[in-house]
Amino acid sequence: MASVLIQANAKINLDFKILGKRPDGFHQIESTFQSIDLSDFLLFEKSKKTQITGGIVCPEFQNIIFKAKGVLEKDLKKKLPCKIHLQKSIPIASGLGGGSADAAATLFGLNLLYNLKLSKKDLAKIGVKIGADVPFFFYGGTCKVEGIGEKVTLIKQKLPKFFLIFRPHKRLETKKMYELYDKTGKNFLALVREICPEIEKLEKYFSKFGLKPKLSGSGPTMFCGVGNYELAKKVSENYPNFNGDIFICRPQKEGMKILTIK
Ligand SMILES: Nc1ncnc2c1ncn2[C@@H]1O[C@H](COP(=O)(O)OP(=O)(O)O)[C@@H](O)[C@H]1O
Numbered sequence: 001m002a003s004v005l006i007q008a009n010a011k012i013n014l015d016f017k018i019l020g021k022r023p024d025g026f027h028q029i030e031s032t033f034q035s036i037d038l039s040d041f042l043l044f045e046k047s048k049k050t051q052i053t054g055g056i057v058c059p060e061f062q063n064i065i066f067k068a069k070g071v072l073e074k075d076l077k078k079k080l081p082c083k084i085h086l087q088k089s090i091p092i093a094s095g096l097g098g099g100s101a102d103a104a105a106t107l108f109g110l111n112l113l114y115n116l117k118l119s120k121k122d123l124a125k126i127g128v129k130i131g132a133d134v135p136f137f138f139y140g141g142t143c144k145v146e147g148i149g150e151k152v153t154l155i156k157q158k159l160p161k162f163f164l165i166f167r168p169h170k171r172l173e174t175k176k177m178y179e180l181y182d183k184t185g186k187n188f189l190a191l192v193r194e195i196c197p198e199i200e201k202l203e204k205y206f207s208k209f210g211l212k213p214k215l216s217g218s219g220p221t222m223f224c225g226v227g228n229y230e231l232a233k234k235v236s237e238n239y240p241n242f243n244g245d246i247f248i249c250r251p252q253k254e255g256m257k258i259l260t261i262k
């Protein structure tokens with residue numbers, strides 16, 4: 001292939017529990033992950049020189065896309081030079097899994113670009129070395145995720161038509177949130193309430209509509225399932241002075257999609 005365009009979907013956590021910590025420091029979790037139609041787009045093109053353009057998330061060498069490519073090259077003992085253009089829409093460090101979605105899309109895109117013939121299972125095994133929640137994105141839809149993130153099981157669950165998503169403008173890195181959890185024993189919601197006063201305001205506001213928002217992952221994004229668009233619109237339009245982003249999303253059946261392949 002000469003070029004591949006991938007849509008990488010964000011996730012929310014319909015539920016989330018930390019079960020414990022392994023001797024190697026990784027946390028064991030039990031969670032239901034759900035793909036949503038809030039997406040980054042990644043274009044991969046064969047090229048002699050490797051270059052990442054587009055959304056500047058952080059210095060190039062710190063971008064998880066770069067890390068994913070490096071891990072794959074090391075695993076295969078093969079260079080995979082290419083240009084990668086990232087169109088970033090998933091808010092960063094917000095509990096929506098944007099970095100992991102990009103990492104998974106990179107492995108998936110390079111697999112196609114270089115005809116590496118790796119299966120979903122192979123990709124998931126490589127993915128977990130980049131980030132514990134990366135394997136989910138190769139499956140997508142609604143999945144039970146266990147272990148440190150490597151055990152992914154597709155499940156059937158009745159889903160609301162829409163998810164109303166409020167993301168306060170505060171970046172919370174997952175790594176730091178786990179460190180705080182280890183230090184205090186407080187769950188992510190309790191911690192995020194302390195760090196981000198907007199959360200309690202949001203919870204009160206949602207309750208006026210009979211809605212109970214949940215935290216996605218390590219936060220600070222809060223979301224709620226809503227059955228009809230009118231209600232989602234009403235709730236999203238009437239919150240006074242929200243310092244953040246509001247999305248109305250639909251559940252998706254895939255973690256990523258091939259848009260074009262040439
Ligand atoms: N392509 C990327 N997209 C998003 N974040 C990235 C990317 N590459 C590196 N990062 C870094 O990863 C961190 C965010 O990841 P994480 O803490 O797991 O949050 P989340 O999964 O909610 O996006 C930030 O420090 C960010 O700079």
Ligand SMILES: [Mg+2]
Nearest residue numbers: 097099100174
């Ligand atoms: Mg993450």
